[in-house]
Amino acid sequence: MLEGAYRIGLGLIVAMGLMAFATTIRAPNGYGRYLGDKLAGTIAARPGWLIFEAPQWMAFALTFWFTARAININTATLLLLGLWQAHYLYRGLGMPFRMRIGSKRLPIATIWFGLPFNALNGFVNGYAVGHAEHLASASWLGDPRFIAGLAIAGVGWVINVHSDNLLFRLRKPGETGYRVPYGGMFRFVSSANYLGEIMLWIGWAVMTWTAAGLIFALFTIANLGPRALSHHKWYRATFADYPPERRALIPFIL
Numbered sequence: 001m002l003e004g005a006y007r008i009g010l011g012l013i014v015a016m017g018l019m020a021f022a023t024t025i026r027a028p029n030g031y032g033r034y035l036g037d038k039l040a041g042t043i044a045a046r047p048g049w050l051i052f053e054a055p056q057w058m059a060f061a062l063t064f065w066f067t068a069r070a071i072n073i074n075t076a077t078l079l080l081l082g083l084w085q086a087h088y089l090y091r092g093l094g095m096p097f098r099m100r101i102g103s104k105r106l107p108i109a110t111i112w113f114g115l116p117f118n119a120l121n122g123f124v125n126g127y128a129v130g131h132a133e134h135l136a137s138a139s140w141l142g143d144p145r146f147i148a149g150l151a152i153a154g155v156g157w158v159i160n161v162h163s164d165n166l167l168f169r170l171r172k173p174g175e176t177g178y179r180v181p182y183g184g185m186f187r188f189v190s191s192a193n194y195l196g197e198i199m200l201w202i203g204w205a206v207m208t209w210t211a212a213g214l215i216f217a218l219f220t221i222a223n224l225g226p227r228a229l230s231h232h233k234w235y236r237a238t239f240a241d242y243p244p245e246r247r248a249l250i251p252f253i254l
């Protein structure tokens with residue numbers, strides 16, 4: 001029965017990814033700089049982020065602990081569980097308190113779309129790690145796919161967190177305006193944090209070698225790719241002195 005739910009979950013995530021791409025390529029999701037002063041249909045951004053991200057770590061941990069095959073509980077899968085939890089506990093419980101979003105709001109529609117997606121994604125990834133045949137032995141830790149994926153994910157995570165930190169520091173406590181970010185991978189692209197996020201999930205897909213990991217990486221590209229293009233256009237329209245050599249998402253290319 002759970003195998004059926006896993007397959008349906010994968011199908012739903014593909015559908016959500018296509019929907020996210022089709023809508024965000026036309027107009028960016030209306031949170032952050034695209035929300036303006038709108039109050040109707042919104043909630044305070046900080047609790048919004050806390051609610052929004054919680055299903056990712058809850059669903060992964062619960063699915064893994066309650067459904068994983070005994071043979072799939074080994075050093076390799078426990079490391080994967082630990083990495084997922086470390087990332088999402090920071091993203092869900094730490095980052096919302098580090099963001100300088102003061103009085104800013106988050107659209108309730110964003111949360112309504114994000115909650116089922118995050119719950120499903122936590123479930124399918126927890127299920128995949130708990131059931132994949134190739135993850136039934138700790139020898140996966142020595143597999144070149146695991147090592148290469150871990151390296152890509154590690155570099156992506158560092159770029160993502162470092163870039164987010166540079167963005168947070170652009171505001172003094174209480175400020176809500178925008179400045180041009182400099183330093184780190186912002187030398188090359190406008191959405192350095194999204195570049196890191198995409199690398200992180202490509203790395204996860206490679207290191208787990210599961211359909212769930214691959215579909216999440218593709219979803220992240222479909223969701224953040226168009227948003228990175230919107231951010232780039234917005235920076236160019238907003239700041240006359242915006243660095244002309246800077247690309248949107250992929251250094252020297254896009």
Ligand code: NDP
Pocket residue numbers: 031032033099100101104160164167168170171176177178179180181193194197219220223224
């Ligand atoms: P943004 O880059 O839009 O914003 C990140 C934070 O920095 C926000 O608090 C934002 O404030 C602030 N900020 C951004 N640009 C500036 C600037 N020029 N001057 C001052 N402050 C700025 O990222 P998101 O909010 O979309 O995402 C936050 C994190 O979540 C990122 O790490 C992202 O990768 C991740 N994420 C992952 C997704 C996935 O599909 N896996 C989906 C969405 C996000 P404000 O909110 O006021 O604009």
